[in-house]
Amino acid sequence: MATSLTDSQSTALRVHPQRGSTPLPSALIALLPTAAALVALAVHRFLPDAQLPPLTWLETVPSWQHPYPLILCTLIACSLLATTLQAAFRSLQPSIRHFSPLFAGAVAVLGAWELITVKLNWLHQPFFPGPDEVLGAMIEQRKILLESAWHSLQLLLAGYCVGVIAGIVTGVLVGWFSQFRYWAMPALKVVGPIPATALIPLVMALWKDSFLCAVALIAFAVWFPMTILTSSGIANVRQSYLDVARTLGAGRIYLIFRVAIPAAMPNIFIGLFMGLGASFLTLIVAETVGVKAGLGWYLRWQQGSMEYAKVYGALIISAAFFSTLMTMLFRVRDWVLQWQKGVIKW
């Protein structure tokens, strides 16, 4: 459009850029992670170690094969590749501009971590190992870490599903039937706020199997927020939706399943998120109740034997594990609640 303007018009329309707001060229931004990784590599290679590292399998490999410098080199390679790609394909530029500073920041955090532990020894062994040692522990323990994560996933999903289904059922009953509400609400108010972990003695008395105990605890932790949010969503469905459905011939089954529950979906998803958070917390504690596997169990075990590099390794795996599950729930919500999205008017 601008090309069709005459000179005088384009002069009149020229926008004067504000001083100091000139955007950095994309190539420079794409190179930020490379720069950060080079600095981190220099810190790793040239500063003398002030911390005394424990003897691990890392002693047997040459220094350039250690996981930390290898990861930094991989990052540099990826960053350089991204820089080349964004020059070739302009469509990649926005996302690379967006993510480059974030990656550079993450590398800076790694470098700072090594600096204040291994290099300057402001934080001491054995509680604060450097990144190289933690990565080494994760590689050494990869099999048992994966098994632990897999076991935790089974436990979590079993408990979460039971809790969600039970919570939706009680939530619908409480929200829809006033008789049920009368009896259930006082009970919910008394029982619901109990932290699930306080029920450990009870579940251990009820079931011999430690897996069942843990599932019951997680299910209880999920059930309460699910029930409360589902019931409030159902009870607050707009009367006009129900009235219209009834004048279109809807019976009770239709009103509950096709009007009240869809209308309560935004609330139900808040319950799903709160329940997922509660289930993470309960999972880590529940795995100390006689369960002989899982991330929580592994954490306790390594903490007991003062293997802090392995503790941090397990924490990193846990963080990835939990945030992946959260992200998946966000995706599901965006798909189910797409009717809520957007405010575009035709």
Add this chain to the structure above:
Amino acid sequence: MVNSGPRTGSGSTLSIREVSKMHFAADGSFVLALDRITLNVAAGEMLALVGPSGCGKSTLLRLIAGLEPPTTGELWVGTTPIVGPSAERGLMFQDHGLFPWLSVRRNVETGLAIRGVLRQCRHEVEEFMRLVGLEEFADVYPHQLSGGMAQRAALARALVNNPQVLLLDEPLGALDQFTRMRMQDEILRLWKARGTTMVLVTHDIDEAVYTCDRIAIMTPRPGRIERVIDVQLERPRQRNDRRFTELRVELLETLHLTGGDNRGIGPSNALAAKE
């Protein structure tokens, strides 16, 4: 005839006999919302209910819809008493009440889906989408529609069920003046084409005079029908016609809303207030 496939598009008579409705509060007190209302609506007639806030016109509509039972009296559609809501009596609100989680098409289909006749009647859905001019917006969600389009979609949803009586509770109250006048013509067009009996609750005197065969004027506390006016103007009606204006003035006088001395019903904007 009930709940079986498409019906022929003719309305039924509606008969309201000595109907009273009391609203009870939790502390035992009660309000007489409707006091012995008797009203007959002919098959295919279009009747307006007008009156100030709290005169019970929306309550009366809910009783006809079967959403609430009357305290005393009876309501009949044709030869059947009204005992609950039914697909024979469609309802449309001021807030369109479209389900936000369904696309416009799925909203319009709702009544047919509930009655289990969607497969036979899918062409009717298309026909009504075209009739209200929304065929291009079939797959968008209600929040993407403007107010007038949402009301047209709600109208299509109520009409696709082929009700014998259509109840309209201030259906155009939330629309701007231009859209409202267009929608009035739209409703008249559909009413003529289907022959449905219609009861329109409105606070817009012009709207009542422009669209309806008869106008029932209600007064509040307790809700009573003060007067029923026949609108003997030939259609299509002209809003600037002399007799249109005379009728308008007559209505305003009955409602004590001619300005200046406002005895009786309170501030002159009482009608404009949302119920």
